[in-house]
Amino acid sequence: MSITELEFQAVTVETAPExxxxxxxxxxxxxxxLRHDRMAVxxxxxxxxxxxxxxxxxxxxxxxxxxxxxxxPNIGVNVNGTPVSPGTHGFWLGTDELGRDLFVRxxxxxRISLFxxxxxxxxxxxxxxxxGLISGYYGGIVDAALARIIDAVLAFPYIxxxxxxxxxxxxxxxxxxxxxxxxxxAAISRVVRGQAxxxxxxxxxxxxxxxxxxxxxxxxIDVLPNLMAPxxxxxTLSIPTAIVFEATLSYLGLGIQAPxxxxxxxxxGAQSYYTVAWWYLVFPALALVITTxxxxxxxxxxxxxxxxxxxxVFAAGRKRRKTGSQxxxxxxxxxxxxxxxxxxxxxxxxx
Amino acid sequence: MNAAGGGRxxxxxxxxxxxxxSGITRAAPGREPAAxxxxxxxxxxxxxxxxxxxxxxxxxxxxxxxxxxHVQAVDDVSLTIGQGRTLGLVGETGCGKSTLARCIAGLIxxxxxxxxxxxxxxxxxxxRQMQPFRREIQMIFQDPYGSLNPRRRVGAIIGDAFAIxxxxxxxxxxxxxxxxxxxxGLNPEHYNRFPAxxxxxxxxxxxxxxxxxxxxxxxxxxxxxxxLDVSIQAQVLNLLSDLQDEFGLSYLFIAHDLEVVRxxxxxxxxxxxxxxxxxxxxxxVYDAPRHPYTxxxxxxxxxxxxxxxxxxxxxxxxxxxxxxxxxPSGCRFHPRCPKAEPLCAEQEPxxxxxxxxxxxxxxxxxxxxxxxxxxxxxxxxxxxxxR
Numbered sequence: 001m002s003i004t005e006l007e008f009q010a011v012t013v014e015t016a017p018e019x020x021x022x023x024x025x026x027x028x029x030x031x032x033x034l035r036h037d038r039m040a041v042x043x044x045x046x047x048x049x050x051x052x053x054x055x056x057x058x059x060x061x062x063x064x065x066x067x068x069x070x071x072x073p074n075i076g077v078n079v080n081g082t083p084v085s086p087g088t089h090g091f092w093l094g095t096d097e098l099g100r101d102l103f104v105r106x107x108x109x110x111r112i113s114l115f116x117x118x119x120x121x122x123x124x125x126x127x128x129x130x131x132g133l134i135s136g137y138y139g140g141i142v143d144a145a146l147a148r149i150i151d152a153v154l155a156f157p158y159i160x161x162x163x164x165x166x167x168x169x170x171x172x173x174x175x176x177x178x179x180x181x182x183x184x185x186a187a188i189s190r191v192v193r194g195q196a197x198x199x200x201x202x203x204x205x206x207x208x209x210x211x212x213x214x215x216x217x218x219x220x221i222d223v224l225p226n227l228m229a230p231x232x233x234x235x236t237l238s239i240p241t242a243i244v245f246e247a248t249l250s251y252l253g254l255g256i257q258a259p260x261x262x263x264x265x266x267x268x269g270a271q272s273y274y275t276v277a278w279w280y281l282v283f284p285a286l287a288l289v290i291t292t293x294x295x296x297x298x299x300x301x302x303x304x305x306x307x308x309x310x311x312x313v314f315a316a317g318r319k320r321r322k323t324g325s326q327x328x329x330x331x332x333x334x335x336x337x338x339x340x341x342x343x344x345x346x347x348x349x350x351x
Numbered sequence: 352m353n354a355a356g357g358g359r360x361x362x363x364x365x366x367x368x369x370x371x372x373s374g375i376t377r378a379a380p381g382r383e384p385a386a387x388x389x390x391x392x393x394x395x396x397x398x399x400x401x402x403x404x405x406x407x408x409x410x411x412x413x414x415x416x417x418x419x420x421h422v423q424a425v426d427d428v429s430l431t432i433g434q435g436r437t438l439g440l441v442g443e444t445g446c447g448k449s450t451l452a453r454c455i456a457g458l459i460x461x462x463x464x465x466x467x468x469x470x471x472x473x474x475x476x477x478x479r480q481m482q483p484f485r486r487e488i489q490m491i492f493q494d495p496y497g498s499l500n501p502r503r504r505v506g507a508i509i510g511d512a513f514a515i516x517x518x519x520x521x522x523x524x525x526x527x528x529x530x531x532x533x534x535x536g537l538n539p540e541h542y543n544r545f546p547a548x549x550x551x552x553x554x555x556x557x558x559x560x561x562x563x564x565x566x567x568x569x570x571x572x573x574x575x576x577x578x579l580d581v582s583i584q585a586q587v588l589n590l591l592s593d594l595q596d597e598f599g600l601s602y603l604f605i606a607h608d609l610e611v612v613r614x615x616x617x618x619x620x621x622x623x624x625x626x627x628x629x630x631x632x633x634x635x636v637y638d639a640p641r642h643p644y645t646x647x648x649x650x651x652x653x654x655x656x657x658x659x660x661x662x663x664x665x666x667x668x669x670x671x672x673x674x675x676x677x678x679p680s681g682c683r684f685h686p687r688c689p690k691a692e693p694l695c696a697e698q699e700p701x702x703x704x705x706x707x708x709x710x711x712x713x714x715x716x717x718x719x720x721x722x723x724x725x726x727x728x729x730x731x732x733x734x735x736x737x738r
Binding site: 210211212214225226 | 457502
């Protein structure tokens, strides 16, 4: 076997000096690419800041001396009953109609938004991935049944369901989380199912079966790692969707109830006062918009980093975006197909 | 070459095996399974396949998906694989070789017939009961790219067998995997690499190491070298034969490359459209093919020796391989056969030893090729003349 030895030595010599190259995992590569995406990095910093502010909300409340639900009818409201403007009486961003500190309430609202966004994404992703894997791997009747359920969930009018649940059980944080999670798993399921259907035909799945691997082992050890890219992208993109959904429900009065602050219910309160108190509308809306955009940009960055094939398309899209605003829709679609996310519409349609 | 040498040695120690243990049993439709294997050789039979049939249902479109037909991928095939021996399986693409392999490996359910391993019936066993036999029967796959999970490290891929069968853990497993890697000619230091970092030949070695991990008795090689360069092919074939000598492995070796099969096999089966056309000891089949299909296949293979290439005339077959959904009546080869007679379309020829065959191997043909017959010329002539 002298040829073998030759080949053997050649390989050793070739790679020995560069041990650093060895065994670069998908995650290392992704992180390296993500680091070079300036928009994504900036967005991660913004999200980090928002998260820090949310976590430190009680500290800020004690710093300015205004608990989130404490109304200050004497100093926080003008004589004619309108909110006071930013900067007066130590209210950094002004007050609402009851004289509560808007800044503190927005910080507390961030806690709700982030909590709802992350928890529903976690629940939705775990559920969606499980159902999708089972459906795609088993195929046949199991798949037919699960696929119909997925279709049904995607076809469900979510506002109607949220409305009726809120009416029946009374609006609460848990109803909000339940409803959002219920509507976020199906879209992920569909993508995972489609990918699992194609991966289960691969020869390495057959190899695993010939070694005696059971269905669960194959699903979670052999199939799942190949789906991490689309799952991570979908999960990242479903966070802002959930945040907007929560804000929508709270705005309609079906989500987080006063006196607990949420961006949605602050905006709901602002609609009667924005003519006399612009800050009441603008600041919570800004918080919502900045957070949503930051998460979406991170999602885009993760997608670029996970799937190098999309990189060039996206770079072209960015250029187009600079020159004219028309490019957005098109470049989103152009970048999606390699991950087969484009045809799954689902969560994005909430916005 | 090592395998051939070792094989010949074993064969001479037990001449019975030539037709028996690695020979072929065949039951003609409606008859009792032919007891082609002498009882004395039974101990040496590792795998016995009897009347194996695999049909894939073909469903129509529309809302109610009725079964509109069957792909007759493997139809009534019987064979035995002897301990420590190599059975070659040749045939065109789509003739059912790989399906047969997957049926024997228990990867797809069998429509009818039986597969037994060391006397245990393993036909369509549920997964848990199949588990002990999985250790004994392993596969090497055709595609060195598709058969390794791109997201897993080589150490994990090879160590999978230990993980599934809860054998070695932690440091022991790592050492076992590295031993395997060394054994198949890979650098054990590359334990933590991904499949993408290896060449095609190295990847196939990874596949060999994975198959070898559980110390199986039978390895089914499904075209293990057809995706590799010729020089790499030789390396992998040599590795396989070294391993056979070292561990006493049996191989079911599938290929469409006749020379590769000739190189590694003790016995050979030629398949056409899901049926065995011809079967027997390697030299018998290669030196004196009796089935016109085998003769045509052999005449089409490029010869390494230019003198024999001049002597040999290529038999040109007309037409394409018919659809296995609706195979021809009688002998499945008759529409393309240069020697076909009306009888061939009516009656299916049994797989049997033909009179006057110097090597007494089995052929499923009503009008087997005679020694010295020129099939290449037969096409142009009157069929009576060809007989």
